[in-house]
Amino acid sequence: MSARGDSASDAEDDQRTRYADGSVRLRNPNIELMDQDILYHLALGSGSHDLVAMFGDVKFVCMGGTPKRVEQFAHFIMDEIGHKLPTGTTLLDISQFSYRYSMYKVGPVLSVSHGMGMPSVGILLHEVIKLMYHARVKDPVFFRIGTSGGIGLEGGTVVISEDAVDGVLQPYLDLPVLGKMVRRPAQLDKRLVRELKALADPNDPYDIVTGRTMCTSDFYEGQGRMDGAFCDFSEAQKMDFLNKVHKCGVVNIEMESLSFAALTHHAGIRSAVICVTIVDRLHGDQIMAPKEVLDEWQCRPQALVSRYIKRYLTMKGRLTMAGPGGSVCVKSPRRFKLVQQESENYD
Amino acid sequence: MSARGDSASDAEDDQRTRYADGSVRLRNPNIELMDQDILYHLALGSGSHDLVAMFGDVKFVCMGGTPKRVEQFAHFIMDEIGHKLPTGTTLLDISQFSYRYSMYKVGPVLSVSHGMGMPSVGILLHEVIKLMYHARVKDPVFFRIGTSGGIGLEGGTVVISEDAVDGVLQPYLDLPVLGKMVRRPAQLDKRLVRELKALADPNDPYDIVTGRTMCTSDFYEGQGRMDGAFCDFSEAQKMDFLNKVHKCGVVNIEMESLSFAALTHHAGIRSAVICVTIVDRLHGDQIMAPKEVLDEWQCRPQALVSRYIKRYLTMKGRLTMAGPGGSVCVKSPRRFKLVQQESENYD
Numbered sequence: 128m129s130a131r132g133d134s135a136s137d138a139e140d141d142q143r144t145r146y147a148d149g150s151v152r153l154r155n156p157n158i159e160l161m162d163q164d165i166l167y168h169l170a171l172g173s174g175s176h177d178l179v180a181m182f183g184d185v186k187f188v189c190m191g192g193t194p195k196r197v198e199q200f201a202h203f204i205m206d207e208i209g210h211k212l213p214t215g216t217t218l219l220d221i222s223q224f225s226y227r228y229s230m231y232k233v234g235p236v237l238s239v240s241h242g243m244g245m246p247s248v249g250i251l252l253h254e255v256i257k258l259m260y261h262a263r264v265k266d267p268v269f270f271r272i273g274t275s276g277g278i279g280l281e282g283g284t285v286v287i288s289e290d291a292v293d294g295v296l297q298p299y300l301d302l303p304v305l306g307k308m309v310r311r312p313a314q315l316d317k318r319l320v321r322e323l324k325a326l327a328d329p330n331d332p333y334d335i336v337t338g339r340t341m342c343t344s345d346f347y348e349g350q351g352r353m354d355g356a357f358c359d360f361s362e363a364q365k366m367d368f369l370n371k372v373h374k375c376g377v378v379n380i381e382m383e384s385l386s387f388a389a390l391t392h393h394a395g396i397r398s399a400v401i402c403v404t405i406v407d408r409l410h411g412d413q414i415m416a417p418k419e420v421l422d423e424w425q426c427r428p429q430a431l432v433s434r435y436i437k438r439y440l441t442m443k444g445r446l447t448m449a450g451p452g453g454s455v456c457v458k459s460p461r462r463f464k465l466v467q468q469e470s471e472n473y474d
Numbered sequence: 475m476s477a478r479g480d481s482a483s484d485a486e487d488d489q490r491t492r493y494a495d496g497s498v499r500l501r502n503p504n505i506e507l508m509d510q511d512i513l514y515h516l517a518l519g520s521g522s523h524d525l526v527a528m529f530g531d532v533k534f535v536c537m538g539g540t541p542k543r544v545e546q547f548a549h550f551i552m553d554e555i556g557h558k559l560p561t562g563t564t565l566l567d568i569s570q571f572s573y574r575y576s577m578y579k580v581g582p583v584l585s586v587s588h589g590m591g592m593p594s595v596g597i598l599l600h601e602v603i604k605l606m607y608h609a610r611v612k613d614p615v616f617f618r619i620g621t622s623g624g625i626g627l628e629g630g631t632v633v634i635s636e637d638a639v640d641g642v643l644q645p646y647l648d649l650p651v652l653g654k655m656v657r658r659p660a661q662l663d664k665r666l667v668r669e670l671k672a673l674a675d676p677n678d679p680y681d682i683v684t685g686r687t688m689c690t691s692d693f694y695e696g697q698g699r700m701d702g703a704f705c706d707f708s709e710a711q712k713m714d715f716l717n718k719v720h721k722c723g724v725v726n727i728e729m730e731s732l733s734f735a736a737l738t739h740h741a742g743i744r745s746a747v748i749c750v751t752i753v754d755r756l757h758g759d760q761i762m763a764p765k766e767v768l769d770e771w772q773c774r775p776q777a778l779v780s781r782y783i784k785r786y787l788t789m790k791g792r793l794t795m796a797g798p799g800g801s802v803c804v805k806s807p808r809r810f811k812l813v814q815q816e817s818e819n820y821d
Contacts (some may be wrong), residue, residue, distance in 0.1 A: 302695065
């Protein structure tokens with residue numbers, strides 16, 4: 128977990144981000160001294176809610192851009208892991224009264240929307256990391272499941288990010304704090320990348336690749352698009368740029384991975400970014416695919432994360448295979464059933 | 475409209491951003507050469523929609539952070555200007571199928587959500603500015619109606635931003651474009667600030683002030699809050715920072731004004747940022763005010779913008795005074811009635 132990368136500092140960082148039992152520790156001594164902590168943008172609070180009872184069994188936090196996508200993922204993962212709701216109940220948007228983010232809980236899985244751009248995902252991460260602390264969650268794993276522009280990849284390709292760089296290819300999140308720049312490495316968990324890659328199925332009718340992800344603070348000029356309200360460069364200059372970053376290993380471009388990687392890494396939380404490409408930027412700027420195609424593409428990274436979650440729960444003896452079944456999103460070859468064990472962590 | 479500030483370059487910029495009839499011209503020669511322009515994050519397109527017919531009569535674009543707030547503003551302004559919907563119809567979220575932003579149209583007023591942070595408002599601005607171009611809107615005025623942390627101001631104070639600065643007090647938006655930094659001045663329209671200030675009513679039970687707004691890319695560490703997931707500074711260091719920026723004229727802090735000011739200024743669009751303060755950062759970090767109080771506070775900048783819109787429409791003979799009436803948000807002393815004149819611009 129260390130920028131130095133040596134085992135002594137790794138151990139130091141581990142102590143800063145974990146208690147002895149593996150539960151999340153905050154790199155902020157102030158929170159435990161507060162009477163209550165209001166998670167304003169989640170419409171939750173440590174004084175108003177029993178966060179241990181509500182969220183203590185969370186293991187996976189899956190984030191996506193839009194409320195719609197994370198609601199759909201919640202239903203999908205519920206079907207995939209065979210999670211049953213009590214009769215007469217339905218999923219509820221836990222953060223509905225924040226009007227900022229949407230959050231659904233399906234057993235050990237939280238599905239949360241992060242909006243667009245690094246500031247939006249950054250606010251969410253601060254509050255979800257604090258939520259993990261308040262709920263005494265042990266070793267959670269965070270996923271960002273998103274969309275991106277591909278470079279040299281056919282639309283519908285799934286990209287697992289090896290690392291994240293900014294618009295000038297720097298692998299850091301630079302943030303002004305009290306008027307001075309603070310630099311945090313945007314590192315993703317390498318083992319998690321390998322584990323996810325290993326879950327690619329040869330029968331998948333699309334590619335699952337790994338590579339570098341560029342994260343920008345603008346969708347138009349910042350990603351070299353010529354179709355924004357402003358454009359001061361030529362097609363040749365744009366192609367030079369895209370080819371140059373491609374040669375540096377960049378295979379896709381989106382707007383959240385740098386902050387997501389930097390903040391989860393700083394918190395000592397294993398995390399991965401899995402995005403589907405919705406356009407090949409070497410062939411165009413506009414997103415022309417029909418809605419139905421885009422919808423199907425967006426299921427692909429969800430399916431990969433679902434495989435990871437099911438594999439984990441199966442290994443922990445928390446999932447039993449059931450008869451064949453389908454799902455609202457991607458057909459799964461086998462259906463699982465979550466063995467209910469309330470009020471207990473999955474580690 | 476020029477960074478140089480001389481009248482020759484002002485005239486140059488005017489020609490770049492306006493056609494002879496005052497309609498919005500894009501600083502991007504590519505758009506008019508495209509067969510169609512898909513405004514992806516608005517779920518609109520120049521090929522799929524008759525944007526002139528739908529939006530040609532827009533004069534004011536009012537943006538706020540959340541879908542809820544802009545829906546509420548749409549109903550409020552409808553009541554304020556006496557806009558009548560045809561019997562059996564209701565307001566519709568025009569961009570509902572983008573799942574990104576919400577957009578409502580009430581006669582000459584668009585009410586649009588921009589999410590949180592500069593990248594999110596930036597994407598929206600690119601697409602709304604293009605929408606103004608496609609719809610041939612003349613001299614639109616953009617407002618951001620938001621919330622902010624105040625510095626030395628009681629909660630519930632309305633701040634009209636004189637200018638916007640970033641987290642290190644620079645009045646620019648720095649954006650990497652094709653790997654190189656592009657710097658754009660974050661200027662707001664000074665006349666609009668004066669006009670809005672003049673609409674403060676001595677009977678308003680709260681202050682309406684003008685001042686400098688700091689715009690950050692993070693809500694916690696980036697705004698000197700000690701209650702995020704991470705904190706490496708002391709209370710004394712935080713207070714030094716807040717007092718220092720206060721001495722430089724900063725009266726509130728939020729997360730969108732810099733991009734909003736820079737992009738509207740670059741597009742030659744008159745714009746203003748009006749935020750209510752929801753906490754005095756000199757006295758704390760957490761937002762503790764009850765929901766009902768926060769809801770009432772958020773109506774205050776809406777009421778000011780409504781006064782501006784009503785004054786404009788009255789001057790143009792587009793509004794007639796009607797009998798006394800109320801509104802869903804803030805009681806207005808007089809009620810107006812919009813004189814319907816479809817398919818015609820308000821200038």
